[in-house]
Amino acid sequence: MASLQSKRFAEMREGDEGSAMNLLARSLTLSFCIVTTITLRADEFEDSLTAALKAYKENKIDDASTALQNATRIIAEKSGEKLEDVLPKTIGAWTRGRLETQSLASAGGGTTTKVNYKKGDKEKGTEERISVNVTADSPMLMQVATFLKAPALGSLLGQKTKQIGDYSGMYISKEGILQFPVNERYMVIIQGKKIPEDQLMIIAKGINADLLKGMK
Secondary structure (H helix, E strand, O other), X not given: OHHHHHHHHHHHHHHHHHHHHHHXXXXXXXXXXXXXXXXXXXXXXXXXXXXXXHHHHOOOHHHHHHHHHHHHHHHHHHHHHOOOOOOOOEEOOEEEOOOEEEEOHHHOOOEEEXXXXXXXXXXXXXXXXXXEEEEEOOOHHHHHHHHHHOHHHHHHOOEEEEEEOOEEEEEEOOOOEEEEEEOOOEEEEEEOOOOOHHHHHHHHHHOOXXXXXXXX
């Protein structure tokens, strides 16, 4: 009887050790995958810069331009990743879609991250959509700032000054656009054609502008 119990104890111990080893192996594999992904991402950026410099020295201007655009895309995507917490997955009855980030180099500089918020049922024809763009380092900031400093001028153009928490913004009813600058670096543009003003304000107030303000 004692021998049988010893045998069972040994089997249980071997099973526990096997489970622990399997768990450790899975953890190491996951860690390796994460580190490899990050490393490859960094290498992809560095490779693009190296390829651009090499092509430039060889007077292959088109190839250099393509490589630089790829490097710019990687930076833009990295900037967009930081906005996950700025743009909540849900704001009231609105649900956020996937973030898309792109460079605005061809439009004077900066990057823009776009996302759609939806509510309602598409199949029943009740779906509504609001788009949100967070633009960084865009020349547009100066234009909006000018109107905010001269609300009378904005009023002549059909614009209304709106207060969104601690931030001043502009509402253009004809276009269904509500926009406001954050920290003289970011511009938040909320648009929803035929969407009531109060719903645009719900989205605006649901955005974590204070977190955006602290980003570099």
